[in-house]
Amino acid sequence: MDSKINSETIVAHYSSKQSTITIGHGIFNFLVCLLPYSKWDVIGAIISDRVYLLHRQTIDDSLQEINACIKGYDDTEYNKSYAYAENYFNYLLHNQFSRKSLLIGIGGGVTTDFTGYLASSYMRGIDVVYVPTTLLAMVDASIGGKVAVNIEAGKNIIGHFHQPDYIIVDTGFLTTLPVEEWQCGMSEAIKHAIIGDSSSLNLFLKREVSIGNVNESLYHCVKNSVCFKANIVEQDEFEKNIRSILNYGHTVGHAIESVFHYTLSHGEAVAVGMLVESYISMKMGMPQEDFELIKELLLYYKLLPNISFSTSDIIDHMQYDKKNIKGTILFVLLEKLGKPVIGKEVPGTLITEALNYYLTMV
Numbered sequence: 001m002d003s004k005i006n007s008e009t010i011v012a013h014y015s016s017k018q019s020t021i022t023i024g025h026g027i028f029n030f031l032v033c034l035l036p037y038s039k040w041d042v043i044g045a046i047i048s049d050r051v052y053l054l055h056r057q058t059i060d061d062s063l064q065e066i067n068a069c070i071k072g073y074d075d076t077e078y079n080k081s082y083a084y085a086e087n088y089f090n091y092l093l094h095n096q097f098s099r100k101s102l103l104i105g106i107g108g109g110v111t112t113d114f115t116g117y118l119a120s121s122y123m124r125g126i127d128v129v130y131v132p133t134t135l136l137a138m139v140d141a142s143i144g145g146k147v148a149v150n151i152e153a154g155k156n157i158i159g160h161f162h163q164p165d166y167i168i169v170d171t172g173f174l175t176t177l178p179v180e181e182w183q184c185g186m187s188e189a190i191k192h193a194i195i196g197d198s199s200s201l202n203l204f205l206k207r208e209v210s211i212g213n214v215n216e217s218l219y220h221c222v223k224n225s226v227c228f229k230a231n232i233v234e235q236d237e238f239e240k241n242i243r244s245i246l247n248y249g250h251t252v253g254h255a256i257e258s259v260f261h262y263t264l265s266h267g268e269a270v271a272v273g274m275l276v277e278s279y280i281s282m283k284m285g286m287p288q289e290d291f292e293l294i295k296e297l298l299l300y301y302k303l304l305p306n307i308s309f310s311t312s313d314i315i316d317h318m319q320y321d322k323k324n325i326k327g328t329i330l331f332v333l334l335e336k337l338g339k340p341v342i343g344k345e346v347p348g349t350l351i352t353e354a355l356n357y358y359l360t361m362v
C-alpha cells in the first residue's frame with residue numbers, strides 16, 4: 001500500500017472507560033510501541049487458528065517482544081460459545097492470569113467477541129486488546145464494547161458491555177481476506193455511510209473503495225467508519241437511544257438470517273435488510289433519489305443475494321427479535337440519507353410490500 005500512510009490514533013471517551021484506537025497499515029509490527037505492556041503481569045493472546053497460519057511470522061515476532069503467551073482458537077461461530085469458554089477460563093487460571101493481566105484477541109469478530117467475553121468474565125473483568133483482522137471486525141465488531149457468546153437457544157445471548165483498552169486496526173491483515181468476508185465488512189461500512197458517515201459515503205459513491213483492494217481509500221474508509229461508530233458509542237454506550245441507529249438494516253436482516261438458518265452471511269442478510277428498510281423509508285417520506293442511490297450502491301458492491309422467501313415467514317421471525325418491545329416490531333428508518341430515526345412502527349402491509357419488492361428486484 002501507499003507508503004504515505006502512517007497511522008492515526010483516536011481516543012474514544014466512553015462513560016465506562018476510554019479506548020485507544022490506532023489505525024494504520026503494517027502497524028502490528030510495532031505492537032511493542034503501541035501498548036504499555038509492562039503494566040500487565042501476564043499477557044496472553046487468543047489467536048484465530050486461520051489468521052495465525054496466514055500471518056505467523058508477524059504475529060510471533062510482535063508477541064515475543066511483549067512477552068505474550070499464545071492460545072489458539074478454532075474461530076467458528078459454533079465455538080463462540082458459553083460451553084467452549086470454560087476450557088479457556090481453565091487455561092487462564094493454570095497460567096496464573098490475575099486481575100492485573102491482559103488478553104489480546106487477534107482475529108475476526110468471532111475471535112474478538114470470544115476474547116472480550118473471556119476478559120469481561122474472568123475474575124470479574126480484566127483488560128483486553130483487540131487486533132481485528134477482518135473488515136467487519138475492524139469497522140464494527142471490535143468497536144463499542146459489546147461482547148457475547150452463543151448458547152444453544154440463540155446467538156449472542158450471554159454477554160456484557162466491556163470496552164477494550166486498545167484496538168490495533170492494521171489493514172495489512174486484509175491482504176489475505178477472502179472475497180465473501182470483504183463483502184460482510186463492506187455491508188457494515190456501507191451501513192455506516194448511509195446512516196451518517198458522509199466521508200465514506202463519498203468514497204463509495206466515487207467507487208474509490210473496492211473489494212479486495214487494500215489502498216489509501218480503503219484506509220480512509222476504515223478510519224471514518226471506526227470514528228463514526230466510536231462517536232455514536234461515546235454518546236450512548238449502553239444503547240439506550242442513539243446507538244440503536246446502528247441497527248439499521250438489522251430488523252429485517254436478523255429475520256433473514258434466521259429464516260435461512262444462518263446459511264447466508266451476516267453481510268448479505270444486512271444488505272437485504274438495508275434495501276427493504278430503505279424501501280419502507282421511501283414509502284414513509286425519504287426522497288426517492290436517496291433510495292435509488294442506496295439500491296445502486298448495494299447492487300454495485302454485489303451485496304444483494306438472489307434469494308426467495310415467504311414474506312410471512314420473515315415477518316413471523318421479526319416478532320422474535322430481541323430488540324423488540326412487547327412484540328411490536330420496531331425499525332430504524334431514514335428520513336433521508338444520513339438522517340436515521342429509531343423506534344419506528346411500520347404497518348404490516350408496507351413490510352409485506354417492501355419484502356415483495358425485494359423478491360421482484362433480484
Ligand SMILES: NC(=O)c1ccc[n+]([C@@H]2O[C@H](COP(=O)([O-])OP(=O)(O)OC[C@H]3O[C@@H](n4cnc5c(N)ncnc54)[C@H](O)[C@@H]3O)[C@@H](O)[C@H]2O)c1
Pocket residue numbers: 048050051054075076077080107108109110111113133134135136137140141142143144145146147148156173174175176177178181184
Ligand atoms: N461485538 C459486536 O459489536 C459485533 C458486531 C458485529 C458482529 N459481531 C460478531 O462478529 C462475528 C462475525 O465476525 P467476522 O465477520 O469477522 O467473522 P469471523 O470472525 O468468523 O471471520 C470470518 C472468517 O475469516 C477468517 N479470517 C479472519 N481474518 C482473516 C484474514 N486476515 N485473512 C484471512 N482469513 C481471515 C476467519 O478465520 C473466519 O474463517 C459474529 O459472531 C458476530 O456476532 C459482533
